[in-house]
Amino acid sequence: MNKKEMEIFAQKIRVATIECIASRGFGHVGGSLSISDLLAVLYGEVMNVSPEKKDDPNRDKLVCSKGHAGPAIYATLALKGFFPYEKLFTLNQPGTTLPSHCDKNKTEGVDMTTGSLGQGTSLAVGLALADKLSNRNAKTYLIVGDGEQDEGQVWEAASFTAAKNITNLIWIIDWNKKQLDGYNKDILDPQNLEEKFKSFGFDAITVNGHNVEEIYNALTNLKKNKPRAIILDTVKGHGLKEVEETFSNHSMTVGKEVWDKWIKILKDELTSMGGAM
Amino acid sequence: MSIIYDGNKDEVQFKSAISETIKNLLDNDKTVVYLDSDLSSCIGCNKLINEYDRAINCGIAEANMAGIAGGLSSGGMKPIIHTFGPFASRRCYDQIFLSGGYAGNSITIIGTDPGVTAAFNGGTHMPFEDTGLYRLIPGAIICDVTDIAMLKCLMTKSINHKGIKYFRVPRKDSYKVYSNDTDFEFGKGKIIKELGTDGLIIASGIMVYEAMKAAEELANKNFKVTVIDPVTIKPLDEELIKQYALKCKKIIVAENHNKIGGLVSAVKELLCGQNVKVSHVAVEDKFGEVGPQNYLQEQFGLTSKEIVSKMISL
Numbered sequence: 001m002n003k004k005e006m007e008i009f010a011q012k013i014r015v016a017t018i019e020c021i022a023s024r025g026f027g028h029v030g031g032s033l034s035i036s037d038l039l040a041v042l043y044g045e046v047m048n049v050s051p052e053k054k055d056d057p058n059r060d061k062l063v064c065s066k067g068h069a070g071p072a073i074y075a076t077l078a079l080k081g082f083f084p085y086e087k088l089f090t091l092n093q094p095g096t097t098l099p100s101h102c103d104k105n106k107t108e109g110v111d112m113t114t115g116s117l118g119q120g121t122s123l124a125v126g127l128a129l130a131d132k133l134s135n136r137n138a139k140t141y142l143i144v145g146d147g148e149q150d151e152g153q154v155w156e157a158a159s160f161t162a163a164k165n166i167t168n169l170i171w172i173i174d175w176n177k178k179q180l181d182g183y184n185k186d187i188l189d190p191q192n193l194e195e196k197f198k199s200f201g202f203d204a205i206t207v208n209g210h211n212v213e214e215i216y217n218a219l220t221n222l223k224k225n226k227p228r229a230i231i232l233d234t235v236k237g238h239g240l241k242e243v244e245e246t247f248s249n250h251s252m253t254v255g256k257e258v259w260d261k262w263i264k265i266l267k268d269e270l271t272s273m274g275g276a277m
Numbered sequence: 278m279s280i281i282y283d284g285n286k287d288e289v290q291f292k293s294a295i296s297e298t299i300k301n302l303l304d305n306d307k308t309v310v311y312l313d314s315d316l317s318s319c320i321g322c323n324k325l326i327n328e329y330d331r332a333i334n335c336g337i338a339e340a341n342m343a344g345i346a347g348g349l350s351s352g353g354m355k356p357i358i359h360t361f362g363p364f365a366s367r368r369c370y371d372q373i374f375l376s377g378g379y380a381g382n383s384i385t386i387i388g389t390d391p392g393v394t395a396a397f398n399g400g401t402h403m404p405f406e407d408t409g410l411y412r413l414i415p416g417a418i419i420c421d422v423t424d425i426a427m428l429k430c431l432m433t434k435s436i437n438h439k440g441i442k443y444f445r446v447p448r449k450d451s452y453k454v455y456s457n458d459t460d461f462e463f464g465k466g467k468i469i470k471e472l473g474t475d476g477l478i479i480a481s482g483i484m485v486y487e488a489m490k491a492a493e494e495l496a497n498k499n500f501k502v503t504v505i506d507p508v509t510i511k512p513l514d515e516e517l518i519k520q521y522a523l524k525c526k527k528i529i530v531a532e533n534h535n536k537i538g539g540l541v542s543a544v545k546e547l548l549c550g551q552n553v554k555v556s557h558v559a560v561e562d563k564f565g566e567v568g569p570q571n572y573l574q575e576q577f578g579l580t581s582k583e584i585v586s587k588m589i590s591l
Contacts, residue, residue: 105380105381112348115375119375119376122347122348125345126351129349130352131352134352156340159341160335160336160338164333
């Protein structure tokens with residue numbers, strides 16, 4: 001995909017994410033929208049993954065440790081053809097295969113079960129280590145929330161990644177500045193994430209998490225012989241001004257007319273970009 | 278199987294058998310990965326870390342180690358993790374529960390120094406609750422290891438068995454109960470002494486030796502009992518235990534664990550509502566403490582003498 005195509009893909013992910021959450025009437029809007037551009041770059045261009053390759057051990061894997069961003073992952077997978085688009089409308093319905101938090105045993109295309117924050121980091125290390133020990137030429141991409149940095153396990157996993165030089169694992173931190181109760185800085189200030197990762201021995205960089213070109217360059221240009229960490233400077237709820245400006249936008253419940261309005265805004269934007277669902 | 282119990286110890290200590298078994302598994306299956314959290318020297322596995330790229334010291338970070346094991350399993354590997362019992366249960370419980378069990382990953386967990394065998398490391402290192410915690414993980418297998426024959430057989434089998442498999446194993450001596458060629462199965466208990474049906478002793482781990490001594494002492498008083506080793510506390514051999522419980526009527530359950538949550542609870546849950554009397558020899562809801570193992574066994578009542586006394590008064 002070129003830059004324009006990735007931007008359109010990102011917008012389609014936003015539309016599908018909101019349609020998915022709207023079908024249930026409530027869900028994790030903010031943290032799903034903040035990783036839409038990243039997912040477009042990963043699944044649109046960078047990752048070696050497709051429905052046809054789902055059983056290929058040599059393909060790349062994604063661990064979304066901030067498992068509550070499930071709707072964004074499902075939107076991306078549906079758009080990539082892992083399952084029919086209509087399945088997005090079963091989110092959190094009884095018996096669904098699309099639970100609010102990612103589950104590899106339920107959803108086609110999901111590579112890891114996550115949801116208890118922090119745990120996806122070690123799981124991703126294990127996945128990458130399995131590829132390394134098996135001499136498989138595959139990468140694992142790990143998405144971690146910024147609020148999730150509160151968890152000690154994140155730093156155990158980061159320490160291991162650096163100490164054992166796990167270079168086929170790419171850490172991506174969604175620095176959207178907020179967690180459930182409010183701003184990171186008011187709850188448990190994560191300080192300078194880039195410097196933290198550098199101090200652990202990572203090649204780390206901070207980029208605009210809503211600029212697909214910057215994300216792509218970061219994913220492809222960091223040193224290959226060192227553990228890599230990319231801090232994505234993002235906005236929680238990106239793409240919907242009303243959501244961005246809502247203080248408590250981690251999980252949102254709004255009426256049908258609001259969901260419809262948001263979907264229209266996103267679709268109009270998609271049309272203006274020259275794209276279509 | 279043959280029961281060769283005569284009160285003598287195994288030729289080697291548990292820790293040697295653990296390291297030998299892990300080495301064999303690493304040699305025979307290129308997907309086996311052994312992880313430790315800075316306690317590899319305690320089971321003689323430190324040399325493996327240098328010999329195999331699939332033997333990795335994770336440092337003192339048990340939660341991370343358990344999570345990595347889950348990821349390795351998802352990546353097609355067969356992880357074995359080791360640390361002391363409290364750190365293999367309490368310290369990384371949520372990781373074993375979610376990143377392991379819930380996520381459908383398979384991990385063999387070796388928790389050494391169960392209960393009073395932690396001895397001089399004291400209360401902080403003395404798990405009386407590990408079995409209880411693991412029992413609450415759906416589908417988990419729990420083995421309170423009796424001797425080296427059992428350890429080698431079931432650890433080897435566990436590698437190709439899906440799910441969470443927890444072995445609580447002392448590091449030092451064991452009393453030999455089974456011949457080296459004995460075959461064990463998860464969920465299949467063994468009758469290890471059958472003198473009569475005056476009473477039934479169900480004992481696991483280090484309490485098997487105490488139960489065998491108690492059976493002899495009771496026989497001297499013309500009270501003839503049967504002794505069952507459940508082999509796995511979960512799954513429990515419900516059929517065997519129920520069959521003998523209904524025959525014997527008086528039952529003592531003995532384990533090196535809190536009376537809450539472990540083998541005692543499992544047996545009492547099974548026999549609830551049956552026309553039998555069940556009592557226990559186990560830790561009475563107390564924290565651990567420091568001291569020699571024989572002192573601690575006396576202190577917590579984990580002795581053959583206690584089994585005899587409770588059986589007679591039942």
